[in-house]
Amino acid sequence: MSKKYLHNKNCAVCERRFYSTEKKRINEVSNENLIKKLNAVSKNTRVVTAGDLVCSRCTTIAYQKSKIDGSGSNIEHNPFQEENELYSNNEPIDPSEEISLDNNEGTSTGLEEKQPRQGEVFVDIPRTTASHRCFVCKMNPEKFTNVKLRVIRIEAIAETFIIKNILIPANSRCCSSHLDENQLLNDEALNQLLTVKNDSKVNKGLLSKFANPNLITEEICMKNSGFEKKDFLIIHDSLKSMRNSNLRTKSQALIVYLFWLKTGLDQTTIGAHFDLCQLEVSRICQQVRESLFKDFVPLNLGPKVKPRIEWLTHNSYISRELFCQTEEQLILVCDGTYCYCERSSNNIFQRSTFCVQKKRHLVKPFVICTTDGFIVDIYGLYEATKNDASILLDIFEKDDELKQLIQPGDILLLDRGFRDCKDILEKEYKLQTKMPSFLSKKEKQFSTLDANRTRLVTKSRWVVEALNAFLRRSFKALSEVKNKSLPHILTDYKIAGAMENRFYRRLFSDNDNNFEIVTNMKKKVSCANELEVFVRDNKFHKKSLFVRLESYDQDDFPKIDEAILKNQITLGTYQLIQGKSYLAEHLNNGKYEIRVNKENDLISNSKILYANIQSRHSKAIKYKVFVKFVPNINEVNAIEGWYCTCKSGMRTVGCCSHIAKSSESENEDDEACVSSDENDIEAHEENILLKRSASLSLNEGLITKKTNNNYSSNDDFFTHVPSWGADFSFKQMNIRLDNTCTIDYYLLGLWFSYKLSFKVIPCLNDSSSKIKKEIIELISLIEQNDWDLV
Numbered sequence: 001m002s003k004k005y006l007h008n009k010n011c012a013v014c015e016r017r018f019y020s021t022e023k024k025r026i027n028e029v030s031n032e033n034l035i036k037k038l039n040a041v042s043k044n045t046r047v048v049t050a051g052d053l054v055c056s057r058c059t060t061i062a063y064q065k066s067k068i069d070g071s072g073s074n075i076e077h078n079p080f081q082e083e084n085e086l087y088s089n090n091e092p093i094d095p096s097e098e099i100s101l102d103n104n105e106g107t108s109t110g111l112e113e114k115q116p117r118q119g120e121v122f123v124d125i126p127r128t129t130a131s132h133r134c135f136v137c138k139m140n141p142e143k144f145t146n147v148k149l150r151v152i153r154i155e156a157i158a159e160t161f162i163i164k165n166i167l168i169p170a171n172s173r174c175c176s177s178h179l180d181e182n183q184l185l186n187d188e189a190l191n192q193l194l195t196v197k198n199d200s201k202v203n204k205g206l207l208s209k210f211a212n213p214n215l216i217t218e219e220i221c222m223k224n225s226g227f228e229k230k231d232f233l234i235i236h237d238s239l240k241s242m243r244n245s246n247l248r249t250k251s252q253a254l255i256v257y258l259f260w261l262k263t264g265l266d267q268t269t270i271g272a273h274f275d276l277c278q279l280e281v282s283r284i285c286q287q288v289r290e291s292l293f294k295d296f297v298p299l300n301l302g303p304k305v306k307p308r309i310e311w312l313t314h315n316s317y318i319s320r321e322l323f324c325q326t327e328e329q330l331i332l333v334c335d336g337t338y339c340y341c342e343r344s345s346n347n348i349f350q351r352s353t354f355c356v357q358k359k360r361h362l363v364k365p366f367v368i369c370t371t372d373g374f375i376v377d378i379y380g381l382y383e384a385t386k387n388d389a390s391i392l393l394d395i396f397e398k399d400d401e402l403k404q405l406i407q408p409g410d411i412l413l414l415d416r417g418f419r420d421c422k423d424i425l426e427k428e429y430k431l432q433t434k435m436p437s438f439l440s441k442k443e444k445q446f447s448t449l450d451a452n453r454t455r456l457v458t459k460s461r462w463v464v465e466a467l468n469a470f471l472r473r474s475f476k477a478l479s480e481v482k483n484k485s486l487p488h489i490l491t492d493y494k495i496a497g498a499m500e501n502r503f504y505r506r507l508f509s510d511n512d513n514n515f516e517i518v519t520n521m522k523k524k525v526s527c528a529n530e531l532e533v534f535v536r537d538n539k540f541h542k543k544s545l546f547v548r549l550e551s552y553d554q555d556d557f558p559k560i561d562e563a564i565l566k567n568q569i570t571l572g573t574y575q576l577i578q579g580k581s582y583l584a585e586h587l588n589n590g591k592y593e594i595r596v597n598k599e600n601d602l603i604s605n606s607k608i609l610y611a612n613i614q615s616r617h618s619k620a621i622k623y624k625v626f627v628k629f630v631p632n633i634n635e636v637n638a639i640e641g642w643y644c645t646c647k648s649g650m651r652t653v654g655c656c657s658h659i660a661k662s663s664e665s666e667n668e669d670d671e672a673c674v675s676s677d678e679n680d681i682e683a684h685e686e687n688i689l690l691k692r693s694a695s696l697s698l699n700e701g702l703i704t705k706k707t708n709n710n711y712s713s714n715d716d717f718f719t720h721v722p723s724w725g726a727d728f729s730f731k732q733m734n735i736r737l738d739n740t741c742t743i744d745y746y747l748l749g750l751w752f753s754y755k756l757s758f759k760v761i762p763c764l765n766d767s768s769s770k771i772k773k774e775i776i777e778l779i780s781l782i783e784q785n786d787w788d789l790v
Helices: 032-041 056-069 154-164 187-192 206-210 218-225 229-238 250-263 267-274 278-295 308-314 317-323 347-353 388-398 400-405 416-427 448-474 483-503 511-524 530-537 562-568 574-589 657-670 678-684 698-703 714-718 741-755 769-783
Strands: 026-028 053-055 098-100 120-123 149-151 173-175 200-203 331-336 360-370 375-382 411-413 432-434 546-548 594-597 607-614 622-629 639-644 726-730 733-737
Touching: 026 056, 032 056, 053 056, 154 187, 206 218, 206 250, 206 267, 218 229, 218 250, 229 250, 229 278, 229 483, 250 267, 250 278, 250 483, 267 278, 278 483, 317 331, 317 411, 317 448, 317 511, 331 388, 331 448, 347 360, 360 388, 360 448, 360 483, 375 388, 375 400, 375 483, 388 400, 388 416, 411 448, 416 432, 448 483, 448 511, 511 562, 530 622, 530 639, 562 574, 574 657, 622 657, 639 657, 741 769
Parallel strands: 331 411, 411 432
Antiparallel strands: 026 053, 098 200, 120 200, 149 173, 331 360, 360 375, 546 594, 594 607, 607 622, 622 639, 726 733
């Protein structure tokens, strides 16, 4: 039929014009069963009859419906079907083991001439040609327009292989005249079959290793799924609504989905990893997603997975002791997270997903969990323009299961973003809300009481922040998605949350010493910061009242074990970790100094350390840190107080990171440690706030060995420390050279080695006299402290 003839024709089912449709996608129907199915899916009043023209889309829909109804064996086969299923003894075939055919038309000389690559197996099975021509009579439909080819059905392939032991490649075509009424090859066609190859190549890919879940190795399972084998089998066994198919097993489908969830790679890349096409990956992920959401998620996520009495056991010890008046109060932590998405051509969608704070397009999942990290539920997805307060109120209005779990008097730990819903939660739902304090516009610092109350909240609320970061880090598919994936990304979030609840350990802070930490927090929460009052009233913040530590010849600062400091001073590990980061920065740039107060009548039995600390958030901000201590007493009580000018610096429940860092750096300067590398800091933690009982500084290690003469005094060492830079003249130009710490350390080490009993100069006898002379001159200049000439 000509294109002009098709211009005036419509599809008998969907009534779409044929002028824009290719001729090969138009079918003239004659099979009675197919006509019945076409009439069943037709949405118009017209009745399809024999000889009507139907587009391939409608034919495919009718064929798929017939398969669902179980009557597809009597229907005319759809010539445009892309997938064929191969049945052999009713067992599933591994999709990664596909038949790959050589296109050379010569006769094979045998398996001994083949050199299979890794992952390939040659099977001695004769086969027919693989092309768009008829594999029986070689008729070419492009030359003979009256010839109509049919895609050979799977039943015909299997029948031919059983009778003739000849394999017909999938999707091969033959003339209609070669088929009988059952769409199988007739006797004449079977006798005309010609084989062009005596072997076929079978590719065994990675996916074949997951065909049997019990045979999966621990290493391969962990690398591809992110779970141990025992956990993988638990997830596999929970997929009750999913069955093995003829193309893949449940374990193969599960590993594809978990690999996507773990890596977040696009489906084309995942298909290349498992020897699948993109459509197969998409279909498999959707099947597993639906099964997990139906079978696995309800058992591990949601307010109804446990009775309330079991939910109460998820209150951590610290949060229960700090906030609960009775044992019947449940503590929950709420926070919204984010999932980045793409820009959209839909203006409404683009405006609703743009976040001013992040400067990116995103959507918001919302997480509610207990104080030990067990997720109650994940809600969403919400617009980027919607704040946390309105999201939480929306959840309370719509989620009846959550309202059944929560009772009046329960406690919610929130951040400052929930301030708009605080009154509603307390008055309407009779809940207690705990959130960090607010700083007014005129204030620069929290009061001691507000800072202490804020610390109590953050001590328990960190769990939800860690949980959100864990989900995005462990399941990278949840961090950033394409807009096409947004309809199912909340389902993926719930699946990831259910897996976290089932397989990962609960989150606890300072679990070994929580009793001592809670006791100290309760005791100090109402204590005033006396050092802050002293510094403010006596104007003790002036630098002129202090002397540099290099000029202070006494080593009288308390030396305390790190565990004691964590339990009684910082009341946690966070400040200790941040203190190391501050120390690394200031040792590397060389601009940090600690001072100690001069003799003063106001301070008789104590001393005060003073330091300027650079903010880690802003380059223009520096904080003043004060630490009051009793000299020559190595006990925690010798540290009488601390104060910092940062926003939380007045608190007495623990200390800020700047105080921990300044005390750490004080003892770094007090020891002869010359390394500035961040990785070496841990080896020199002989400071008062981060001292490890098992570590020894250079001086202590040398002093304890009386027979060791390789020792130089501290005074001699500190007087020769370089100033981390140089001013010199070059070609009549005055040049300032910064960032010289690396070469300065090498030169300082050379001079220090020279000062030891074993001399470095005799080792240079074999060197040229010029080099030896220059080294001696360098050592002499360092001895004179002339670092610019050095």
